[in-house]
Amino acid sequence: MTDTRQTSDLFKPVQIGAIQLKNRIAMAPLTRSRAQAGDIPSELAPEYYAQRSGAGLIIAEATQISPQGKGYAFTPGIYNDAQVAGWKKVTDAVHAKGSRIFLQLWHVGRISHPELQPDGALPVAPSAIKPEGNAFTETGFKPFVTPRALELSELPGIVEQYRTAAQLAIRAGFDGVEIHAANGYLLDQFLRDKTNQRNDAYGGSIENRARLLLEVVQAVTSVIPSERVGIRLSPTSPANDIADSNPQALFSYVVEQLNAYKLVYLHVVEGATGGPREVAGGFDLQVLRNLFKGIYIANNGYDLDLAAKARSSNLADLVAFGRPWIANPDLVERLQKGAELANFNPDTLYGGGAKGYTDYPALHAG
Ligand code: PHB
Numbered sequence: 001m002t003d004t005r006q007t008s009d010l011f012k013p014v015q016i017g018a019i020q021l022k023n024r025i026a027m028a029p030l031t032r033s034r035a036q037a038g039d040i041p042s043e044l045a046p047e048y049y050a051q052r053s054g055a056g057l058i059i060a061e062a063t064q065i066s067p068q069g070k071g072y073a074f075t076p077g078i079y080n081d082a083q084v085a086g087w088k089k090v091t092d093a094v095h096a097k098g099s100r101i102f103l104q105l106w107h108v109g110r111i112s113h114p115e116l117q118p119d120g121a122l123p124v125a126p127s128a129i130k131p132e133g134n135a136f137t138e139t140g141f142k143p144f145v146t147p148r149a150l151e152l153s154e155l156p157g158i159v160e161q162y163r164t165a166a167q168l169a170i171r172a173g174f175d176g177v178e179i180h181a182a183n184g185y186l187l188d189q190f191l192r193d194k195t196n197q198r199n200d201a202y203g204g205s206i207e208n209r210a211r212l213l214l215e216v217v218q219a220v221t222s223v224i225p226s227e228r229v230g231i232r233l234s235p236t237s238p239a240n241d242i243a244d245s246n247p248q249a250l251f252s253y254v255v256e257q258l259n260a261y262k263l264v265y266l267h268v269v270e271g272a273t274g275g276p277r278e279v280a281g282g283f284d285l286q287v288l289r290n291l292f293k294g295i296y297i298a299n300n301g302y303d304l305d306l307a308a309k310a311r312s313s314n315l316a317d318l319v320a321f322g323r324p325w326i327a328n329p330d331l332v333e334r335l336q337k338g339a340e341l342a343n344f345n346p347d348t349l350y351g352g353g354a355k356g357y358t359d360y361p362a363l364h365a366g
Pocket of ligand 1: 031062072182183273
């Protein structure tokens with residue numbers, strides 16, 4: 001154990017694309033639902049992220065690229081100047097502590113509710129197929145509804161929203177962006193044949209189902225350098241009622257196509273999002289790691305031993321921890337010292353203020 005900690009290069013600097021990271025441990029995006037009116041990041045967000053800037057790379061919480069892209073109460077946006085100003089305070093606070101921060105660009109598609117949509121509209125999706133489960137609205141959990149299938153003519157507008165959001169993220173001081181194509185949200189809904197039953201150029205074959213994602217990647221890399229653009233996929237996750245008849249073929253194709261854009265990293269949720277790392281179906285994620293020509297960030301259910309092993313066996317370049325960051329703002333220091341990790345309070349995960357957000361102490365508080 002001690003040897004693993006002391007010798008692991010997890011704790012050593014690494015260059016990814018244009019930027020240097022102080023270590024190979026990332027903070028995965030975590031929805032905390034504390035945004036202010038106007039979907040502006042919380043006044044407490046600069047402190048929250050600064051407290052966690054022991055991470056080599058912070059990937060800030062999923063952030064909607066448009067009002068339509070919103071699917072949970074109190075999540076922040078990145079589509080207007082007030083939001084840019086709010087995020088600028090976050091990136092300044094993180095940079096002052098020597099860390100780096102990307103913004104995760106999000107459109108939830110059907111994982112929303114009319115109460116969260118402009119003018120109470122139906123959420124949109126590749127096809128009008130209702131997900132199982134509930135949406136988190138300002139008035140509580142509400143069953144998902146049958147979404148409206150997007151018109152072909154609407155897709156270029158969504159691609160433009162990603163392009164603009166990427167530009168705004170850079171203006172807000174982010175070191176880069178992560179395109180959220182995981183966890184059953186809009187881009188993942190297009191990829192999978194359970195949720196995409198379109199008959200046009202965006203449905204049917206794997207090539208067609210990957211088209212929207214690749215157009216988004218093209219648009220984002222047309223306005224910011226590709227070495228500042230990463231992407232997140234969750235090939236084996238059933239999150240948000242998603243599935244595909246042949247994920248290995250689908251995601252191998254996607255990753256091969258992504259190589260043309262020279263993205264800085266591929267961030268993979270291994271196993272079931274927020275659940276077990278082991279999933280049925282015999283999918284080999286290392287195939288994707290080997291296909292991808294950039295940095296591979298592994299995520300989901302890692303502890304120190306698993307992370308150190310991922311490095312010593314070269315199964316990943318960086319390891320992203322998610323939930324452990326919530327109650328352990330100094331997670332990297334604790335891992336390095338072998339200190340015990342605190343558990344978070346599930347009641348304060350989403351919504352509210354400082355309690356359960358900025359009040360988890362570091363080991364050496366004060
Ligand atoms: C969540 O709020 O539970 C959530 C948000 C984004 C994800 C996954 C889960 O990618």
